[in-house]
Each structure stands twice: as structure tokens, then as C-alpha cells.
Amino acid sequence: MLQVFTHPACLAHDTGPDHAERPARLRSILGALEAAHPDLDWQQAPRATRGQLLRVHDAALLDSVLETVPLGVMALDPDTMLSPGSAEAALRAAGAGVAAVDAVLAGRTTRAFCAVRPPGHHATATTAMGFCLFNNIAVAARHALDQHGLERVVIADFDVHHGNGTQAIFATEAKLRFASSHQWPLYPGSGAHHETGIGNIANVPLPEAAGSAAFRAAWQMELLPFLDMFRPQLVLISAGFDGHHRDPLANLQLNTDDFAWITRELVVIANRHCGGRVVSMLEGGYDLTALAECCVAHIDGLRW
Numbered sequence: 001m002l003q004v005f006t007h008p009a010c011l012a013h014d015t016g017p018d019h020a021e022r023p024a025r026l027r028s029i030l031g032a033l034e035a036a037h038p039d040l041d042w043q044q045a046p047r048a049t050r051g052q053l054l055r056v057h058d059a060a061l062l063d064s065v066l067e068t069v070p071l072g073v074m075a076l077d078p079d080t081m082l083s084p085g086s087a088e089a090a091l092r093a094a095g096a097g098v099a100a101v102d103a104v105l106a107g108r109t110t111r112a113f114c115a116v117r118p119p120g121h122h123a124t125a126t127t128a129m130g131f132c133l134f135n136n137i138a139v140a141a142r143h144a145l146d147q148h149g150l151e152r153v154v155i156a157d158f159d160v161h162h163g164n165g166t167q168a169i170f171a172t173e174a175k176l177r178f179a180s181s182h183q184w185p186l187y188p189g190s191g192a193h194h195e196t197g198i199g200n201i202a203n204v205p206l207p208e209a210a211g212s213a214a215f216r217a218a219w220q221m222e223l224l225p226f227l228d229m230f231r232p233q234l235v236l237i238s239a240g241f242d243g244h245h246r247d248p249l250a251n252l253q254l255n256t257d258d259f260a261w262i263t264r265e266l267v268v269i270a271n272r273h274c275g276g277r278v279v280s281m282l283e284g285g286y287d288l289t290a291l292a293e294c295c296v297a298h299i300d301g302l303r304w
Helices: 023-036 050-054 059-066 086-105 136-146 164-170 212-228 256-273 288-302
Strands: 002-006 041-044 111-114 153-157 176-183 201-206 234-239 278-282
Touching (some): 002 023, 002 086, 002 288, 023 288, 059 086, 086 111, 086 234, 086 278, 111 288, 136 153, 136 164, 136 234, 136 278, 153 164, 153 256, 164 176, 164 201, 176 212, 201 212, 212 256, 234 256, 256 278, 256 288, 278 288
Parallel strands (some): 002 041, 002 111, 111 278, 153 234, 176 201
């Protein structure tokens, strides 16, 4: 069983002309998924509540995103934009992860994919950054720990950029393990191999132009065993597809099959330990053709 959570409000987050994180990303994904998988169970993402967001974010960040009323597109930093539709989009994006966790843990579905924007894994407890307003995957993980009482949750992040916000939020959380492969050096400059938190963080930086062999080795040799040994009760995925060789914002040389492969490997871990329960959230991916193809492959993997 697979449900896909999304909301039209996520298309109304306006980042301005020529911005890489644009509404066309989500439109391309939705169109590709509808064509490739006409039987998908589509779900409307609810708004995250203030209480759910406050589990991982400071009130000042919530106020800056939700209470600011821009007349047009305004920049929170050189990369991160706020527009009149951004607050609603951010609430729906974070709410998608919460609803997906609820659905999976209640047994209404086994796996879920959140096709939402803005992405989230760069947002820290205090700061919106790197295209991200709220940290959607962190909100979902904290909801699983606090509201559902889980003791072992894992986050696998294969976005080409390191999930600095997710790592920082959970660096001292013994009930969660975070594993990431990412290009190095590259924005945001974190994710060195020695960054291990309290032993709950594993990072494998990949050099520029690394391809399938290096990516798969990083996961097979280090990251997948690190997650598997934790015997997770829930597998969460920060699904970024900007490691694809077509992507304009990075320089890894991955192909669509690599994303299908890592998805299946994570499903194997979920099947082994937690009845197959997986919640995946969209992060990066900025070439529209590659992004659409990779999301279809990701859904194929989740349904595998």
C-alpha cells in the first residue's frame, strides 16, 4: 500500500523568476506520477499545527515565516524566498509528513511519499535557509517519537546537499539515527565524516563527479548497515534527486537507477524491522526531466 500526500498550496510558493526551486518542479512530478501510476492513492496534506512545528523550531522562526506578509517575493537570504503563498505552502509541506506518519503507523498504508514544496532538510531550529522554511522531515520524525512513542526512528538522506538542519536538530537524540551521502565540498559546507553526533549520525561525503559505484558503496558499506543495526521502527527518507547527472546545482553523476536502487534497499530494511513502514519526503532535484523520472523510479521502489 502506498499513499501520496500533496496539496495545491505547495504550487503557490513563489520563489521568483529563474529560481531553481520553482513550482514547475512539483507540477512535473505530479504529472509524471499520475501518468506512470494511475492507481495511486492521493491524499490532501493538512496544515501542520503550531505545536507540531514548535517541537523542532523556535517560535521566532515560526513568526518570521507565518506572520510576515510580503507584498511580493522577498528574500530571507540569497537563496530562500518568501511570498504571499509561502506560509500556507510551508504549513502543508510540514503537515504532509505528520499525516503520512500517522497513516503509516495507524496501518492505513504501509508506505507514503510526500510530494510537497518547499523542501526542508536545510532549515535549522532557528533559521530558514537553503530553499527551506520548515524542516519537514524533522517535524515528521519528532511527531513519530513524541506522539507515537517510537524508540528507534531513522532518517536516510540521499540529497546531493547535506541535510545540515536535520543533523543539527537531532545531533543529541538517542532515539534517532541520521545517515547521509552528499557531494563534498558543496553547500551548506557541513556533513564531514567526523560529524557523528552522539554516535547517531553517519555522513559519507562524495567527491565531485562521483558516480554510481561510489554512491552505492557508501550506502552498502557504511550507511545502510548503520541504519539496519538500529532495528528501526520507522524509516524516513529525505528524497533529494539532485545527485542526478543532469542536475544543474551539483556535480555527481548518478542516474535514475541509482535512486530506484537506494529506495529498494531502504524498503528492505523497513521490511526486516518494522513491517515495511516508510515515509519519504521530497527534497531537492532541479532538472525537471530528471526529477520526474527519478520520482517515478522512487515510487516504483517504494511499491517494490
